[in-house]
Amino acid sequence: MTILDARNISKRYGGLAALTDVDMTVSAGEFVAIIGPNGAGKSTLLNVFTGLVVPDSGAVLLAGNDVTRHATNRRIKAGLGRTFQHGRTFPRLTVLENVMVGAAICPTLGERALRESALQIIEQMGLADIADNAIRTLSYGHRRMVELARAVACNPKVLLLDEPAAGLNSAEVAQLVKRLAHLREKHQLAVVLIEHNMGMVMRLAERIVVLNFGSKIAEGAPAEIQANPAVLSAYLGEGYAHARV
Ligand SMILES: Nc1ncnc2c1ncn2[C@@H]1O[C@H](COP(=O)(O)OP(=O)(O)O)[C@@H](O)[C@H]1O
Numbered sequence: 205m206t207i208l209d210a211r212n213i214s215k216r217y218g219g220l221a222a223l224t225d226v227d228m229t230v231s232a233g234e235f236v237a238i239i240g241p242n243g244a245g246k247s248t249l250l251n252v253f254t255g256l257v258v259p260d261s262g263a264v265l266l267a268g269n270d271v272t273r274h275a276t277n278r279r280i281k282a283g284l285g286r287t288f289q290h291g292r293t294f295p296r297l298t299v300l301e302n303v304m305v306g307a308a309i310c311p312t313l314g315e316r317a318l319r320e321s322a323l324q325i326i327e328q329m330g331l332a333d334i335a336d337n338a339i340r341t342l343s344y345g346h347r348r349m350v351e352l353a354r355a356v357a358c359n360p361k362v363l364l365l366d367e368p369a370a371g372l373n374s375a376e377v378a379q380l381v382k383r384l385a386h387l388r389e390k391h392q393l394a395v396v397l398i399e400h401n402m403g404m405v406m407r408l409a410e411r412i413v414v415l416n417f418g419s420k421i422a423e424g425a426p427a428e429i430q431a432n433p434a435v436l437s438a439y440l441g442e443g444y445a446h447a448r449v
């Protein structure tokens with residue numbers, strides 16, 4: 205079953221074609237990565253999925269419903285969760301409060317149920333010990349985990365992640381990979397991951413979509429993408445195919 209279906213998405217900023225006729229689908233429970241150089245249109249495409257950016261043409265379907273003109277909140281209620289490339293947590297609020305803000309948007313039962321559900325996610329994410337700490341006192345790695353917890357607070361069907369590993373050290377990346385795997389298993393989540401950490405992408409993604417200058421230049425399984433000449437020359441680098449072990 206297709207959970208997310210983007211058809212012929214185009215978006216221009218003045219003279220700049222940020223996206224040109226991009227098609228992308230995600231099946232229920234599937235893990236899809238979007239890769240490509242800086243400025244390729246990856247974040248713009250994610251923003252089209254969430255409704256932050258309205259495309260000039262094309263359509264976005266969520267679980268079969270056309271949501272192209274729907275506001276972000278409505279899409280979140282319909283099963284979308286996301287994090288931002290530049291995290292947007294509230295520094296003075298606690299971990300619990302931040303996750304509750306995420307949960308507050310979903311069709312929920314009121315304050316008590318909301319708190320319970322937030323606490324459950326915090327526990328699952330291994331953040332229970334710091335639930336009452338203010339965000340501004342946390343390490344960068346912990347903050348990013350809180351963003352992830354907040355993004356899944358509404359129990360989404362598809363989770364959109366914009367460079368979640370940026371700025372993390374290798375131990376934190378390993379934690380992130382572990383938590384993501386756990387979340388997927390527990391919630392049968394589909395994931396769309398934008399990421400420059402190729403180790404992480406190749407390990408997690410079942411399918412990879414490659415953007416370059418706003419166009420999709422390749423799509424396929426990790427092994428195909430790593431051997432694709434157009435991808436090597438646009439993004440991964442000619443040495444990549446040979447350097448791999
Ligand atoms: N709000 C905006 N106004 C003008 N140009 C934008 C805006 N958002 C993105 N762009 C431009 O669109 C292109 C794609 O950006 P983006 O989707 O952020 O790329 P990526 O995430 O792949 O690095 C870039 O050239 C960027 O400068």
Ligand SMILES: [Mg+2]
Nearest residue numbers: 246247248289
């Ligand atoms: Mg980006």
